Amino acid sequence: MPQFSLYEEEFHPSPWQRTWRAFRASHIAMAGAVLLAIFVIFAIFAPLLTPYGANEQNIDGLLVPPSWMGNGSISHLFGTDSLGRDLFTRVIYGCRITLGSAFITVVIAMLIGVSLGAFAGMLRGVRSSIANHFPDALMAIPTLLIAIIIVAIFGTGLVNSMWAITLALIPQFVHHTRSLVRSEMKKDYIVASKLDGANKWQLFTYSILPNMTEMLVVQGTIALSIAVIDIAALGFLNLGAQSPLPELGAILSDGLDVTYLAPWNVALPGMTIFLLVLSINVVGDGLRSALRKRVNH
């Protein structure tokens, strides 16, 4: 038995600091994080960063090419669209609307889905089966299709499409949470906690929830990228955000009318959606491996 008494180390990195260190070690993840951070900054500070209003029309400059092209001008960085609106401004506002509404959607879906899934996982028998297999049946249908059906019933509009996507995202959270809680409940440390006298709520909050972060991050980022694509897709199909609203999908569909004349009207919003989804996925992947390293190495 060690009889020596070393003095205690002053600094112990917290779990989040450990995760951050592991995350920082991966360059690709960091690149994704920087990209995502830029999008988030655009989304939050959109009115401060944009030179024009989102719907401000410049009649003298219709379909001005982007600034790096020969006859483009620096006053319109990404050029203008067929109504003379500055595309850079609209794309930044588009990030705000698409990313912001996707984020809200995912948070609501996660809250509902995880609590339902935890409920289903802690329970046994028929109630658990109903709480699980009913959403499971919904998982067979693609989220976009569910969203289209819901929008068809409630009518078009950004808020309706957000509700639709929320409802479509809930089943996968329920499913993953339930299967995770189920498998954790079988483990020995749950028996040990039960012997300490923990009730079900204490078991869930102290023993199972810390093990859920990895699953939550993975499913959360997958859901976020799905939500971004779906909101943009519904906007593109004119089912979600309607035209004057600067939503990336709606901007894309506006640009589609003038594709041959002004291809940047399609390319730039499309590229933005692509980069947005890519950065979300890269960050999610990096976070997952960082969280796993925290537990396994």
Added chain:
Amino acid sequence: MTDVMHVKQLTFLHNEKKRWLKRPEVFKLGPIELTVKRGETVAIIGENRSGKSLLAKLLVGAVRADEGEIEINEHKYLAKYKSKDGQRKRTHDIRMILQHSSETMNPSVPVGRILDEPLRLNTQLDASERKEVIEDTLVKVGLLREHYYFYRNMLSDGQQQRIALARAIMLKPKVLVADEPFAALDPSIRSQTVNLILALQQELGLAFIFISHNLGIVRHIADKVIVMEKGQIVEEGKTETIFRWPQHTRTKKLVTAYHSLVPQQTIR
């Protein structure tokens, strides 16, 4: 020496009725009668599937029994408990070290919080007092205060075993039940752990019930040996008596198997 624990008519019946494509499975444990004295070390030996681990779990209340009574320090507990409360009262007096200590530690919770749990749920101490108790206990089982902040994956098997031990003795129990506590350890760590438990036993005066396949350790530390076969106690008695004059065939087999492994002079 006073009796610290009485077990009366402890019975457990595992009865799975025949189902489609499934053979019926019947396992009956007990009825078990057992008395443990203060500071006594009791070893449970027997072959696999003889119900040793189940008995240990029944004693601490991890598994609900069908019949029987457990009495610890004049407190009577029905082994066939219904509510959570009966179990909670029992956690103070009887604690268990589960078989695989690495799996009994939550991988995403630091050691400090794992050890905090029994105190938080069973005592009235505030956070700083609890931390003090935890650090004292960590030192007591031969770890450092720093291990408070460690995660499971940073600890070796021997250290994990010590954490499991720390968790068990945290509430100053009267009886400690351990399911193969020395199985996964290498010889030097094993003897360290044995010495540690013996020292703690003297210090706290706790009765120690353990399951082991290692008859060398059993002979070395146990006062009393219980031999189990097919859910029944087939023989029980003082360690030396069991090892020198085994009565039951099962005991004879186990003891001969042990003697054939050790040099002749120990038998005489």
